[in-house]
Amino acid sequence: MIINKTGKIIDGLFMLGHSGVPVYLLDGDRPAIFDAGFSCLGELYVKEIRKVLGEREPEFCFLSHSHFDHCGAVSIFKKHFPGIKIVSSAKAKKVFERPNAIALIKQLNKASEPQVHDSMISQGEVNDFSRFEVDLTAKQGDVLTISDNTTVNVIETPGHTRDCLSYYIPEKKILISSEAFGVQDVTGHIYSDFLVDYDLYYNSMEKMVPLETRVICTAHAFVFTEKDAVDYKLNSLSACKTFLKLVERLLGEENGDIEKVKLRIKAAEYDGKPGFKQPEPAYLLNLAARINVVKKRMGEKKE
Numbered sequence: 016m017i018i019n020k021t022g023k024i025i026d027g028l029f030m031l032g033h034s035g036v037p038v039y040l041l042d043g044d045r046p047a048i049f050d051a052g053f054s055c056l057g058e059l060y061v062k063e064i065r066k067v068l069g070e071r072e073p074e075f076c077f078l079s080h081s082h083f084d085h086c087g088a089v090s091i092f093k094k095h096f097p098g099i100k101i102v103s104s105a106k107a108k109k110v111f112e113r114p115n116a117i118a119l120i121k122q123l124n125k126a127s128e129p130q131v132h133d134s135m136i137s138q139g140e141v142n143d144f145s146r147f148e149v150d151l152t153a154k155q156g157d158v159l160t161i162s163d164n165t166t167v168n169v170i171e172t173p174g175h176t177r178d179c180l181s182y183y184i185p186e187k188k189i190l191i192s193s194e195a196f197g198v199q200d201v202t203g204h205i206y207s208d209f210l211v212d213y214d215l216y217y218n219s220m221e222k223m224v225p226l227e228t229r230v231i232c233t234a235h236a237f238v239f240t241e242k243d244a245v246d247y248k249l250n251s252l253s254a255c256k257t258f259l260k261l262v263e264r265l266l267g268e269e270n271g272d273i274e275k276v277k278l279r280i281k282a283a284e285y286d287g288k289p290g291f292k293q294p295e296p297a298y299l300l301n302l303a304a305r306i307n308v309v310k311k312r313m314g315e316k317k318e
C-alpha cells in the first residue's frame with residue numbers, strides 16, 4: 016500500500032502534521048518521534064502528537080539530518096515537551112552549533128510558509144525557527160529501547176548529506192529511511208537526492224535493501240507498506256542509476272555547463288509537476304549540488 020495521508024499507518028505508528036513534511040510517531044513505553052518538519056507547522060505537530068499520546072509525552076526526537084525541513088520544529092517540541100531528548104548524528108550536532116547554518120535554517124523555514132499555508136491556518140499560533148541543543152548523539156549500531164519489544168536501531172546513511180541517519184525498528188520491520196532513499200512525487204518519479212556523494216548515497220541505499228521491511232517512512236509525502244515497500248527500495252536504486260546516466264549525458268552535450276544542465280533537468284523533473292514539491296529555491300540549490308557531484312565524479316573517473 017502507498018499512504019499519502021496523515022494518521023495511523025499501523026498499530027503504534029503514525030504520520031502526523033502534513034504528509035509533505037511529516038513527523039512520524041512511534042508509540043511505546045517511551046514514545047519517539049522522528050524528524051521535526053517545518054517550524055511553521057510546529058503547533059500542528061504538537062496538537063496531533065497530543066491527540067495520540069494524551070497526557071504522555073514523547074521521550075525522544077530522532078533527527079535524520081540537519082536540513083531545515085527536518086529540524087524546523089525542534090524548539091517548539093522542547094517548549095511543549097520539556098523532557099524530550101533530541102537525538103542526531105555527531106556531524107548534525109556540529110552543524111546545529113554553527114551560527115551560519117542556524118541563520119540559513121531559519122531563513123528557509125520562513126520561506127516555506129506559503130507552501131503549507133492551509134495547514135498553518137488550522138493551528139493558530141505560528142512560530143519561527145529557533146536554535147536548539149542536541150541532547151544525544153547516535154552512531155551506526157546504537158540501539159535505543161522504546162518498549163520491551165520495540166527498539167530503534169541506528170543506521171548511518173550518508174550521501175544526501177554527510178550527517179544522515181536512518182532508523183530501523185526490527186521487531187515491527189519499520190524503516191524510517193527519511194531522505195536516504197529517493198523522494199517520490201505524485202507521478203511516481205523518484206528524485207535521487209545525492210547532495211554530497213553519489214557512491215556514498217548508493218551504498219547507503221544498498222545497505223538498507225536487505226533489511227526485512229513491512230513499512231518504509233520516507234522523508235516527504237509517502238509511506239510504503241508490504242510489497243510497495245520492497246518495490247520502493249529497488250525503484251530508488253534504479254532511479255539513482257538512471258539519474259546519474261542522464262546527468263552524465265547532459266553534461267557531455269552541454270560541455271560541462273552546469274547552468275544549462277540545471278535548466279534541462281528542472282524542465283524535465285520539476286516544472287509543471289503537480290502535488291507537494293520542494294520549494295523552488297531549495298530545489299535549485301539541491302539540483303546544482305547533484306549535478307556538481309556527478310561532474311566531480313566524472314572528473315575523478317577520468318584521472
Ligand SMILES: [Zn+2]
Pocket residue numbers: 080082175194
Ligand atoms: Zn534533506
